[in-house]
Amino acid sequence: MTHTVPPFVHLHVHTQYSLLDGAIRIDALLKRAIDFGMDSVAITDHGTMFGVLEFFEKAGKAGVKPIIGCECYVAPRNLTDKTPLDNKGLSHLVLLAENPEGYRNLCKLATIAQLKGFYHRPRIDKNVLREHSKGLIALSACLHGEIPRLISENRLDEADDAARTYFDIFGEDNFFLEVQGNGIHVQEKVNKALLDMSERLSIPLVATNDCHYLDKEDARAHEILLCIQTGKTIYDPDHFRFGTDQLYFKSREEMHNYFGSYPGALENTVSIAKRSNVDFDFKTYHFPKFETPSGQTAEEFFEQKALEGYNQKIKRIKEKNPGIDESQYKERIKSEISTINSMGFSGYFLIVADFIDYAKKHDIPVGPGRGSAAGSLVAYSLGITDLDPIEHGLIFERFLNPGRKSMPDIDVDFCINGREEIFRYVVEKYGGGEYVAQIITFGKLKTRAVIRDVGRALDIPLHEVDAIAKMVPDVLNISLENTLKQEPKLRAIAEKKPEIDDLLKVCSVLEGLPRHASTHAAGLVIADKPLVEYLPLYKGKKGEVLTQFDMKCVEKIGLVKFDFLGLRNLTVIASTLSRVAKQGGTVPDLTNINLDDPDTYRLLVSGDTVGVFQLESSGMKDLLVRLRPECFDDIIALVALYRPGPMESGMIDDYVERKHGKKEAKYLLPELEPILKETYGVIVYQEQVMRIAASVADYSMSDADDLRKAMGKKKPAIMARQRLRFIRGATERGIQSPKAKTLFDLIEKFGGYGFNKSHSAAYALIAYQTAFLKAHFxxxxxxSLLTSExxxxxxxxxxxxxxxxxxxxxxxxxxxxxxxxxxxxxxxxxxxxxxxxxxxxxxxxxxxxxxxxxxxxxxxxxxxxxxxxxxxxxxxxxxxxxxxxxxxxxxxxxxxxxxxxxxxxxxxxxxxxxxxxxxxxxxxxxxxxxxxxxxxxxxxxxxxxxxxxxxxxxxxYITGHPLTKFEDLLDKFTNANTISLMEKNDGEIVRVGGIII
CATH class of the missing domain: 1.10.150 (DNA polymerase; domain 1)
Structure with missing residues (x-):
């Protein structure tokens, strides 16, 4: 689009992250900026910086310069003074980061407002503004800004004093008087006074529009959004509203038409945009420090602890298997220690080992492993995992690829009842709220939720709104658009009833906006220096300290996250052992459990697995009966196979038939037999794909992990390169090209369904432990199960x-x-x-x-x-x-x-x-x-x-059941009950019975 008017930049914009107030989605904002020929745009959400990194990344990809800002709340006196009078004088102030120092100061101010100044709103005061003003550009804000409010109240001398104070805090060229064309009557008076003040005090003007929604037509939907925020209906005479439909993202032409006569107001938006230069480092990891004893480096202490643990583990391994080849263990532990130290991850491992050790010493059950970390002998030696990776054929490079530096991801399962204690320990040990924080997450106005919220705001009878919400198909993350396509009844109702049509139109504008902030169930971040040097912090509902960036953004800026997951089954295991002890029984040592227990396998083969971790669904019980597991490897395979991909591809049937000799296990090449023998020639695990690539096509394990990752992403260009590499490597090792191509086709087809064996093995161990306890106790x-539920x-x-x-x-x-x-x-x-x-x-x-x-x-x-x-x-x-x-x-x-x-x-x-x-x-x-x-x-x-x-x-019912007397009839005439009904397939014909009471 060719523009004949000079450039203009919006510097006061509220995105979706001004929760239940801003209705502008970041993607739409950037598209509109491009459409309007604006090469820069700012976001200034209320009191928080939730969307800053998402905005920065997306703006960069769109070719728009991002300007990082926040509209802060300024207390009239001290931020710790929380008398009710304070909120009446609460003022807005727009702050923009001019440079990296300004960004850090903005983070500090947003954090202080949350952690120290929060009283109904996150507040700062002029003292902290003065302390953290460097690198910031301030705008006097909307009618709720201190200066505009004093002008509107005819307190002109006080307005001048306030302007001088802000000018003094931020310095010449860094404080601007903000004029707006928002259609509100009093704004005209304020604009004229600001124009006069600018001339008298030599403080420059800047034009903004305090954008809260994208298009003028969205003003009503935005008003309804405010009703959702305040719990009012749109028909309530005193419901909160802005009283204008002008707070949309206006074009350059519209802004020039309004502010063309205001000296410098438009030009200053461009100069501010040019001056605002903030960047993020996405390449550096900020590893937390682990304090070591005796002045050792983290690398030295890590090696010492890993070898100490290894020596203890290898002793037990040799006692269990006297003929074991120890050389492969020695070589593996030495290689892993070297790799971890060279990649700079020693402190990370020490911290994980430390909080797991704390949990075990305080009788908080910890899972045997989760994800690919079970493939590490170092993790096993440090007590992070409980599985011998060599015994179970697990690969270190699946966990940590030396050729591709990315953070190790050690997720840990804890007993639900003890997880909070682990959080507290980590916070206290590693620096409290300065260095440690939980991670924020956002609840959204999903389809059903937005229908109910908007329905309440429009004062539509609850039963009508509920009926509409229930028409939304039970499909994960289904949109309103797809709901209308799939539900003709809903379309018909909207055509007949104008109020329902209106409801759905408003919902289409608000659907998917963040509704509230909450605490991520598992995520925790630990930094090497105060977190505010990297991002702003937030106070959760229970007073916990959270990052203002979500998990993905936290990882992108190089901060190290730890996932503490609560697993009910660990609580069940611990409770069972405690009950056995109370009953005077012999408590089994589950860390050294016999994996060949006949009673456990009899239970598994019978499908008697209600309450057994991972194995209690009706489909899994059927598979257990068909497969008849005889060893721990069978259970690992079960955990890996029972997923949609393998089930739909016929892999499970193939596996069962080969196990029982109904189908021959064939190997395309002799080299495949030692790799696929444990799974009867079927590619079940990602690790098998890696071993095939290494054995057949001369991949290093690091490169083989790249192949594994490429198969998961299924990007054609990458897979084409991998195909050429694989075939070339195989033919160089003397394998005929047609066979090499056939083998690659095979691993591409079935490898795509492959599962992480490390994770399967760890979770198979919990499954086995729960089956063992059910069989013996x-x-x-x-x-324990009843108590857990x-x-x-x-x-x-x-x-x-x-x-x-x-x-x-x-x-x-x-x-x-x-x-x-x-x-x-x-x-x-x-x-x-x-x-x-x-x-x-x-x-x-x-x-x-x-x-x-x-x-x-x-x-x-x-x-x-x-x-x-x-x-x-x-x-x-x-x-x-x-x-x-x-x-x-x-x-x-x-x-x-x-x-x-x-x-x-x-x-x-x-x-x-x-x-x-x-x-x-x-x-x-x-x-x-x-x-x-x-x-x-x-x-x-x-x-x-x-x-x-x-x-x-x-x-x-506990002592009986109304249907007991009809049990014979129900067995004869029905094929389902209320429990089994949940596991029936869609469209399956069922017969259930009951009585009317």
Whole structure:
């Protein structure tokens, strides 16, 4: 497009990262800037810098110069002064980074605002502005800026003083008075005053438009976005709005038409853009420092610890396999240590080993490995993983490629209950909130969510909005556009009902915008110096320190992230071992477990794997029965094979038939047999592709990893180069070209489905451990499973059914025997009190404490001894209805009928006991003058009522089931139940049975 007007640059723009306020997507912003002939553009989101790196990268690719900024909130007094009056005087101020120092100062200001000055909004003050002003250009902002607000209130002398203060803070040429053409009446008055102030005080003007949405037509959608933010409807007379439709991304022509007579206001946007030069270093890793003892370097200490660990491991390996060839271990450990040190990763390994060691010493279960790290002998030696990589044929280069410097990625699974303690340890040891932070993530206005949010803002009846939201197909990340294509009913409703048509049009503008910031479930970053030197920080809802950049952006600027994942199954394993110990059993050492246990394989072959990690889905159970695993390698293969690609390609059928001799295992070349023999000639693992490339085509392991990576990306140009390289290497080793081509075709086809064997082996070990525990300690294992799902009705129902299948009786909750969790009572399991609805942990603690004085003999005894402020009527009624008071002798109907009397009796006793006057006398006679109520004589509820109340209290039935009497009929006429229904294929014909209650 040819432009006849001079250039202009937008310096005040709110993107999608001004959460629930900005509605401009970064991609659309850059496209519009290009369309308007603007070679530069700024982003200035409210109080945060969430989108800075995404904007910087995308702008660079689009050929637009990015200007990094933020619209800050300035407190009228000290940022620590959080009196309510402060927010009335909260002022906006636009800050732009002129250079790298300015970027760092902007990060520091955004961080201070979050961590020290937050009060409804992230705030800074003029003192910290003065301290961190270098390299920053400031604009006086919108009508909420201090100077425009004072002008609008006719406090002109104070406005002059404020302007002089900002001019003094930022210096000549770095503070500008911001004029806007936003269509708001008072803005005209402010603009004239700013023009006059500019002439009087010699402070330059700059024109902006405070852009919040891309097009003028989006103003209404933006107003609705503000309603979502404030929880109001658009029809609420006092809902927050801007009162104009002019805050869109205006063209050069529009800005020149409005501000052509304002001296320098337009030209200054261009000069500021030229002066703003910030860059990011995407090539340098910023490794955290590990403090070593005795003045050793990190490399020296790393080598020492790795060799110490290796010597311990090799001793155990030799005890287990006396004839082992130790030379390959020695060569491997030496090579890995050298590679890790040369790549500068020694400190990283020491830190990971340190927090894993802390976890193990504090009885926090740690997974045996995750991902490709299980392929490292150093990781095994340092205690990071629990698998011998040489024994299981795992490759170091799959984890760390010496020919391609990229960060090692050691993800660690921890017991869910101990993960937070590990977070705290790392934060305390490695520098607190300055050097360590969790990583931010953003929840988005996805299709269903945006329909519900916009529907509320438009005040459409909830049932109508819910019906529309439920029409969205249950497809991951489906868009509104695709929903309308797939759902003709929705299109028809929109055509008939204008309000629904309006709803969907607004949703199409707002869909996908970030809705809120939250804490990433696993990510943690540790830096070599204060994080604000690299990025701004944010305060999470629980007060935790977060990065303002998401995980991808954190990695791109070279910061080192660690993933601490919570794995429920580790909690189940630890709980099972604890229960075995409490029962006086011999606790197995799972780190040195027998991988050839016959009872475990009998369980696996039978498909009896409910509760077994990775192996409990109906499809996996069927595969177990078909495959009949006989060794640990079979379990590794199962974990790798049970995925959509292998299932759809026929690989699984091929593997099963070859294992059982129904199909011959053929090898295209003799060199392939030692590599593929463990999987009967089928390429199952990525590591097999790497070994084939090395053995057949003379690839180094580093180059073979490049081939593996290329297969995963499936980029034609890269694969074409790899094909030529592979065929050339194979033919040079004497393999005929046609066979080389056929082999490459084979590995390209099946290698694309290949899975990371290191990860499969690590997770197969957890699968085996859980199967072992189920086979040998079924009661303790099931009690642990039930406890792990104690807050999930579906989970508890599933595992109670499994207990019944194995003849393990699950006893109802009992006020005299139940603990908080499910407990083992001999060969039975006692229900946990936490699983009872309305019964909180506080009430349970008081019940258990009172029970130490002796069993509860009756409902009245319970109400006398337990604090009724904690265990109130609602709590006790739920306990009665689920059967927890059955052991006291009365029936449930009697106890519910007596509850009011029991509560009154207990409260009177407790009141008398609490009377300070009683301290003057013996307390033995407390309550003697209060008559013990009598339990009414009445029959128990009938079975239907009894079960209904159980379901009310628990969410499911425990002592029976309404369908039990129809069991034979259901077996005869149905082929599914409510659990198996979830695992049926789409379109499959099913028959279920039930009763109307």
């Amino acid at each position: 079924p009661v303790e294992f099931m009690a 104690i807050h999930s009705i579906d989970g508890v129902v599933k595992y109670i059914a499994e207990c019944r299948h194995h003849g393990i009786q699950v006893l109802p909750a009992d006020i005299n025997e139940s603990d908080k969790e499910f407990t083992v009572i001999g060969s039975k399991i006692r229900f946990g009190l936490v699983a009872v609805k309305n019964v909180g942990e506080g009430a349970i603690e008081f019940i258990i404490e009172a029970r130490k004085e002796g069993r509860f003999s009756s409902l009245f005894d319970f109400c006398e001894r337990v604090d009724l402020k904690k265990a109130n009527k609602r709590v006790i009624e739920s306990l009665i209805k689920c059967g927890a008071f059955d052991s006291t002798g009365a029936n449930r109907a009697q106890m519910v009928a007596s509850l009011e009397d029991a509560l009154d009796y207990g409260q009177r006793i407790q009141k008398e006991r609490a009377d300070p006057q009683m301290g003057l006398f013996k307390t033995e006679g407390v309550g003697q003058d209060i008559n013990l109520p009598k339990m009414p004589s009445m029959d128990e509820w009938d079975e239907k009522q009894l079960l209904a109340f159980e379901k009310e209290a628990l969410g499911f």
